[in-house]
Amino acid sequence: MNIDILGSSGGVGGQSGSTSLLISNRILVDAGSGLGALSLERMRGIEAVFITHSHMDHISALPPFLANLFGHRTTPLPIYALPETIEVLKSCIFNGQIWPDFTAIPSAADPIIEFRALTPWQTLRHNELSLTPFSVEHTVPTVGYSIQDQNQHFVFCADSKSSAEFIDQLNRLPAIHTLMIECSFPDRYQQLADMSGHLTPQTLYNTVQKLLQAPQQVWITHLKPAYEDELRALFSQDTRFNNWRVL
Secondary structure, three states: OOEEEEEEEOOOOOOOEEOEEEEOOOEEEOOOHHHHHOOHHHHOOOOEEEOOOOOHHHOOOHHHHHHOOOOOOOOOEEEEEOHHHHHHHHHHHOOOOOOOOOOOOEEOOEEOEEEEEOOOOOOEEEOOEEEEEEEEOOOOOEEEEEEEOOOOEEEEOOOOOOOHHHHHHHHOOOOOOEEEEEOOOOHHHHHHHHHHOOOOHHHHHHHHHOOOOOOOEEEEEOOOHHHHHHHHHHHHHOHHHOOOEEO
16 A cells, blocks of 8 residues: 655645545545645546545645546546535535536536545445545544555544544554544644644644554644644654654
């Protein structure tokens, strides 16, 4: 399993574009502005898209990305998401005003995309990979993804706040090789983080400590650009986060 981090920022103006991951060159997880790092050729090699939730920093590049697929597909590109997320994409993005309705272009019989509704804990297979969505607590319906092949187990938590339910969801998973988990705000903004459904260094650390099996690797993502320098300095100096990777 190859994991290309195309974007990991929690906004604009950071060291990368916003959230987008490419798994084994074929599966796109989220479509934030980081997706623009791909060449047209690599975009056209994507076989499926998995969306965690409807917030703009996770879907902003989805419409223009899809426009690059005209004439390069013989079947609709499947876009997997929660039913609530699909409804938002249909009504707010692919509505003929913000962007064309790609479920009916170039024709209803031959569209560019096909939405497919996810059910948490219902595993999907794509070639050699298994993908299992699981619920996380955010301000809108959101899933993380457990992605496995024969050798690796990669878990992407999406945007999430710390809660007993979130920790329980992670503890239901098999042993995790790599955990990619967010940290958006410094500890002094804990109230803001809680209100907006995000983690701080303290709640991030507490969450990982409560996992029944420690991940082999922890990748920290989704730093808000306004606090990125401060957070990076903290993670590099605080011994609790030794050997954790800040994306």
